[in-house]
Amino acid sequence: MLDETAQQFTQVFNAVCAYGWQHGEKNGVRLHHATYYELREAYPRLNANVLIQARIKATEALKSAFDRKAKDRKARQPQSKLCPIRYNERTYVLNWQIQEVSLSTINGRILVPFKVPPYSSKYVGYQVTTADLCISNGRYWLHVVVSVPDPNIPRHDEVIGVDLGLNRPAVTSNRHFLGSRHWKEIERRRFRLRRKLQSKGTKSAKRHLKKVSGRSLRFHRDCDHVLSKRIVQNATSGSTIVIENLTHIRSTSKIRKKTETSRRLHNWSFAQFHSFLIYKAQERGMQVVKIDPRHTSQTCSQCGHQHRSNRKSQSLFLCKHCGYCLNADLNAAYNIRNKHLASLGISLASGSPSDGLASQASA
Incomplete structure (x- = not known):
């Protein structure tokens, strides 16, 4: 049925x-x-x-x-x-106590027992809203959306700027370099494999391409989950996380087409990452704020001097005005934080000449 x-x-x-x-x-x-x-x-x-x-x-x-x-x-x-079949409160009833759900079918309602995975057990008992019934390889998964009340956590004054990038997935203003370098290498291997299969064009190659596409989507989703979770874990409960608004970055970017950087930019799932970050932050009473990303990589977080030549390379920032030197992504994270504070009428000069390249902490 x-x-x-x-x-x-x-x-x-x-x-x-x-x-x-x-x-x-x-x-x-x-x-x-x-x-x-x-x-x-x-x-x-x-x-x-x-x-x-x-x-x-x-x-x-x-x-x-x-x-x-x-x-x-x-x-x-x-x-x-x-x-996947979408159900609402009128077409399904879920009972947490006996772990049984009533679903509407073409032959009326049926009762189906279910099991809650261990990683979802913390949501048991909350009010349910909609649900999607997914069928895959003879197995049935009910993706239930629950309504969780906001936690009663007092607001904290800490503001953390997060610089998102293709080389370094995330760098925070509290000096955490998050993400893994092997993610980029995995993407390179998958791209080479896709290019090889596309050049063949056989039926078996197309079937293989479909499998590779599914693996790539799941890999990106896992990376976004890991990255958003680490950002939240390295922040104080009740604090504010500030990220760049990258909504139109694909159309506004000046990166040359048909390059590896351009390809990685167009495969960047920043909208998915943002949605993951928001709900993980809400669980700890945090607020996620977006700011205008313009000139955050070219501005000195120490003296405020802005020039494109301040960024010597992808990883090195050297201010032409005051000589302030540190990791370019960390400097951008400072600027993202300061930009939000400035919008609130708060001025903060972060960092010192000692906050240099040696301050990188891997995560």
Whole structure:
């Protein structure tokens, strides 16, 4: 019953996507009026609320595809082979005590027992909102979204600037160099493998490419989880974490195309990292703030002198005005912190000539 429900859910999702793509429509209300009654007749056994959730998912996919198309990026009609079923509070009921969930299917409600993984046990008992039923290799996973109240943690005056980069994943103003150097080498190996498989073009090579793509996505997700967790762990509860606003960096960057740096920039999942950092920080009562990243790498955090020649290399910053010398990423982290403090009307000159290259601490 779950398999058949998932197939009908996927067919509704694809039908709404096809209509929206053909008519250039991404508005959820207009898509609902244009497709709901026809799909309701075509799939009478599918719960009405579940069908609406399929339309909502299709609307989200269409918005993403049309946004890519507007930016002159590669985009095509969204389509799914097996779309995860989305449930809301009207179509499923979860019982934490007996670990059983009631799910709507094409044949009515069914009761399904579940197990909570150890890493998710801390969320048991919280109020549930939506859930997605994912089916993979004959196994069923219910991704439940829970509503967790904000922790009662007093605010702390500490402000930590975080410089994000391609060479050094993250450098904080409290002098922590986070991330691992082998991440970059893994990406290089995967890129060489993808290029080799693409040049072959055989069926087996394409199957291998699909597997490599999945591994790469999971690897990026794991790296973002590790990096965001380390940033939060190295900060005081209740403090403020300041990062750069990198929303339009791909379009505003002056890096030459068809280079390794350009390729890594376009594979940079900073939006995913930001979402991970926000919810991990919320658990410890922290606030995440974005600031304008312009000139943070060219400005001296000691005297405020700004010039592009201040940055001698990727890792070395040497101020032409006062001679202040330290790691370039650490200097940028200081500037990110100071920029936020300046917006609050607080002036802080961080660092001293002794905060040089020898201060790097690996994590």
